Amino acid sequence: MSLSKPANVIYSLIGSYLYQLYYNPLKTKAITSCIIAVLGNVVSQKLSGAKQLNDDSILAYALFGFFFGGPLPHYFYTYMPLLVRHPLGILLIERLLYMPCFQALALYMLAIFEGKSHQTATNQMRKLYLPTLLANLKYLTLFQYINIKFIPPMLRVLMVNLVGFAWVIYLANKRAKASKEK
Structure with a gap:
């Protein structure tokens, strides 16, 4: 019996998420994307050995x-x-x-949200755009096809965000390395 309690909590969370997704899709996707992006960034910083988390990046x-993202x-x-x-x-x-437009927007806006100037954000975007674009095409195209072909439309943004969790870790590492090189 005690093993069923965690399952009930998980089912309750999934049910609540699907309810919110149905009645408030935009808000639910925005909040979910925000949480996944933050978690990906924190994991990236921890994996890179950061002793203190960079609050601006988070x-x-x-x-x-x-x-x-949502x-x-x-x-x-x-x-x-x-x-x-x-x-x-x-x-x-x-x-x-x-995806190429979204990738450019992501690189630019992340730098702007970190408080960097337009010029710095543009320079960082120019440096990172092509390598991240090519990596995205190379590694995420199959996931995108599976998402479009087999995932119900209501859950596609969640799937993108879950795959995006790993992508955020990759992108955060690339951006951190580029910042350190400066």
Whole structure:
């Protein structure tokens, strides 16, 4: 019997999440993205051996996740299937148009949210954009195809965020290394 209590808590959390996702999809996706981005950044900092967490970086990832990481994919995955029905068509648009723009936005806004100047943010984005774009295309395209083809539309942003957890760790490490080189 005692083993069923953790399962009940997990089922209750999942039920609550799905309820919120149904009735408040944008808010739920924004908050979920914010939490996952923060966790990814904290894990990245811990893995890199940081003795003290960089609060500016954590705040930047939280703000980006809340204002962009949840809402933009929400609208993309809501409206793209209305324009293109075939999963390969959606994947091509996502990989060739949406993702490169989103990647540039992420690199720029993370630097801005950390309090860096426009010039510094632009320079950092120029330095990191192509390597992160190529890595994203190389490592995440299969996950995106699976997401578009097999995951129910309501859960696609959650799937993107869960895969994004590992991506945030990768991106935070790249950005930290670029900052140290300066």
